[in-house]
Amino acid sequence: MDLLEGILTRRSVRQYDTTRKVPHEDIEEILKMASYAPSAHNKQPWEFLVIENPEVLAGFRSVQPWTSFAKNASCVIVVCGNTDEAFHREKENEVWNFADVDCALATQNLLLACHAKGLGACFCGAAPMPLVMDGVKKYLNLPDNIRPLAIVPIGYPAETPKQPENRYNPAKVHWEKW
Ligand SMILES: Cc1cc2nc3c(=O)[nH]c(=O)nc-3n(C[C@H](O)[C@H](O)[C@H](O)COP(=O)(O)O)c2cc1C
Secondary structure, three states, X not given: OOHHHHHHHOOOOOOEOOOOOOOHHHHHHHHHHHOOOOOHHHOOOEEEEEEOOHHHHHHHHHOOOOOHHHHHOOEXXXXXXXXXXXXXXXXXXXXXXXXHHHHHHHHHHHHXXXXXXOOEEOOEEEOEOHHHHHHHHHHHOOOOOXXXXXXXXXXXXXXXXXXXXOOOOHHHOOOOOO
16 A cells, blocks of 8 residues: 555544454554654654453443443554653753653554554544543553553454545645744
8 A cells, every 4th residue: 555545545443343353463563563653862662552352442441431442343552651761851940751742653653554454443542631541551550651642442444434525724834934
């Protein structure tokens, strides 16, 4: 699949064929693609938690209410940022951390890789919502320095979402000055 075509045709897929499992080789290839994302200072602070246990998949809705369809996925990949490894600063007058930005980029690579392999996936948000993050951390027993950014159900598609109208809006582009 051509890269530009893939970017244009990727859609969030929320219905999956429950009779088919995504092979581990494919999951590993998808995670390899995610790991080639750019990251601040090239810190690559992402960590991936792959979950296939159907009971755990079904329980995601208890900590993130918009993930009910995860119960029918072949797996969920939770994309997490390691806040110690990420490019960050913690000074009196300056506090910032690039973990979320880096993990969002890795997640987009992951979504595009799924699409290229004929798989369906959907970005379900965690960070920066404090209640959701706390719930996910407790649910999955994540260490303190691990910040869940995205919960991504993946499976063979059982729906073909409509392609959107043109999303490119030239009015949002500001040439030379605002
Ligand atoms: C940060 C973020 C959080 C999202 N959270 C959810 C979610 O919790 N549940 C869901 O079904 N979709 C979620 N989505 C998917 C969006 O609804 C979807 O990307 C948007 O409607 C555009 O559709 P498309 O992905 O098919 O282009 C999320 C997307 C992003 C980027």
